[in-house]
Amino acid sequence: MKKTSLSYVHLIAFHAFIGVLVFILPFITKIYTLSIFVFGLFYIIKNRNRNNEVLIMSAYVVGAEVLLRMTNGVILNEFGKYAVMIFMFTGIIYSGFSRKALVYWIFFLLLIPGIIISVFSLNFDTDIRKAIAFNISGPVCLGISAIYCYQRKITFERLKTVIAALCFPLISITVYLFLYSPSVRDVVTSTESNFATSGGFGPNQVSTILGLGIFVFFVQLLLNSKSKFLIALNAVLVMVFAFRGIVTFSRGGVMTGVVMIILLLMILYYQGNAVAKSKIGLIMLMTFLAGIGVWGYSSFQTSGLINKRYSNQDALGRVKKSKLSGRETLIASELQMFVENPVFGVGVGRNKEIRKEETGIEAASHNEITRMVAEHGSLGLIDLMILLFTPLLLFVNNRQNIFALSFLAFWLLTINHAAMRMAAPAFVYALALLSVQIKIPEKPENSDD
Template sequence: MKTEDKKYIILIAIHVLLGVLIFLFRPIASLYSAAILLLGIYYVLKSGNKNNEVLFVSAYIVGSEVFLRMTGGSILYEFSKYGVMIFLLFGMFYSGFSKNAVPFWIYLLLLLPGVIVATETLNLQTDLRTSIAFNISGPVCLGIASIYNYNRKITFSQLNNILLTLGLPIVTTMVYLVLYTPDLKEVLTGTGSNGETSGGFGPNQVATILGIGMFIFFSRLIFNSKNKLIFILNLIIATNITYRGLVTFSRGGMITGFVMIVILLIFLYFNSASSGKYKLNMLFVFMSVVFIFTWLYTSMQTSGLIDKRYANQDAMGRVKESRFTGREEILASEIDAFMDSPILGIGVAKGLEIRYEKTGEIVTSHNEISRTIAEHGMLGIIALMIVFFTPVFLYLDNKQHVYIFCFLIFWLLTINHAAMRIAAPAFVYSLSLLKVSFDKTDL
């Protein structure tokens, strides 16, 4: 067995063990969180960011965010977003950034008027700093990460290692969920998202991080499984993450992960020679069989409720009136808000106040696109267009970045069902801006 494979197995084993230990004694989660921060600082300071070490630290922070929230170990609730921003600013200090990253300086400037408007429109009873920071931290994190990564040169193998670094804490999350989740037949009584199967935490966020984990380890089946043992290990991890994601009964994250895998396979198929296409056909058939088996097993374990969930039915098999669990009402309110203030918007966090005044309930937006348009107006639309189209234009001179559209679609689909509550969509999106090249080890 190669040394590289041994190291990989050891890394997986450590993160499996970590999930077991934190399940048995949850206070370890706080030590884990502190260790990530302290070791990350040491790692970056010692290396001087010569090999983009800040990206590895940031990836690990992003991968561990939901797990630390789930187990109460996070230093701050928004620790991941702020951590990513701080480490990438460290990276800029050591390694600079591209002078061509102007689109994302403009993007950040376009967010500023919405903050200023908020200081005028938010109610006096509202904590301005907390409300604005909570709503703007995700977009600002995206802007800073994008400035750092814009056209930054990196090899394909380094990018895969960054994804692995993001995926390792997701393995820990998976193990924790295996131990935490009771017998499914005892807790599944309907087809709604289930906290009992998502570690007692928000199923939407848990499914989001498991969806990206599913993609990471399926991609490793393609690019990083050069012997049978590693292939089987990655297959076991990928299918277990998929199963755990499905039983959260939160659809958005899992659909997003599945779409990413399909986009990757299509991209590879149209950019491969004939012999490569044959191998991809075989791999596609194999993955389809694996996914069908995983789905059938999940259906059996949930007594068919998972089938009804994805068919938008309740436990009795009746089609639900709302396909989006009432989120279309939030969308309608944000469109109305945009129509009222189409230029500068109603101000950051004001949408939450408006919904509270109308309904008497605190209802946060799940859709970052409609929230941005409502709270930032036309400037928000321009900002979103910058984010969407920049990777597309960069691809014209970045054809070796095989993940570029996977990362872009992850951002787009995730912010449509989970806004930017976690750092993952901001950080993963920024990876689409990297300038990727193959080295000899990748061929």
């Protein structure tokens, strides 16, 4: 194997070791968290972000965030978002940003009225700072990341390196999950989202990051495997991530990963020549057959309960009344708030209080779209339109970013079932705004010359 191949394998082995280490010695994760942040800043500052080191470190944080949270390694619950924001801001200091990113400054301005309203409308006994930070940190992280990435030139090879940086900490997560629940059959007893197969952490968020893992390792398999060994290794990793994602019994992340792969293959097929199209057709067939195999194994390990989960049935085979695990009530309440407060909304964080007062349900929103319109009103609706259409317009003008639609789909589908609890949807969305260049330039990507 070539040196680059060996480095990839060594990094996978190293992160597998990290997964074992944090399982045996959980306190290590706090050191791991601090090391990531300190090294990230050092790496960016030392290189003056000449080759988008910001994206490498932000990708690594996104990949590690769930592991750090499930092992109580984060000092702040929103560490992932804050770290990405700091890295991105540091990158902007060194490399600037596009003047055409004005649309995302408008996005920021439209968030301000909702924040002001919340200061005066939140209940007296509510921790206003925490309530606002919990709900606004995701959009702010997305906005800063978008401003940094907007039409920023990056080589295709460098973008693949960013994706690889995201891969490695995901290995640690998967190893940890296998150690936490080595026997899936013993811990699956119903069709509800399973905390035991999710490392004791939220199945929704674990499924989300594992779904992203399915996609990024599929990219490694398809575009970054230069030997038979790497093809076999990455193929196994794709199937492992698919299996662990499925048995969380949280459907959103797995389905999102599948959609991302389908979009990537469609773009490659559409843009390829006759020879490439025949190869992609074969890849589609093999992917489909592998998917059937993984599903069959998952069904066997869960005694058929996973089939009932995806058919919206309980363990006895009875169809559940709710198709969205009860989220319809949250969505309906937020849409009603928008109807009653159509201009500026009810204020950031206020929707949770109103829902508790009117329905008795004390739950944070799982849907960023309805949360945005409830808390920001029509201004939130405009923001959502900015977020949806801007990357689509950029993709029309630069189709060399073959991952753009997959990245956009990850953001859109994830915020519909997991809001923006993690940094992942914000960061991955921003990657869709990059101006990818297949040809390798002679100068560094962020050279001022």
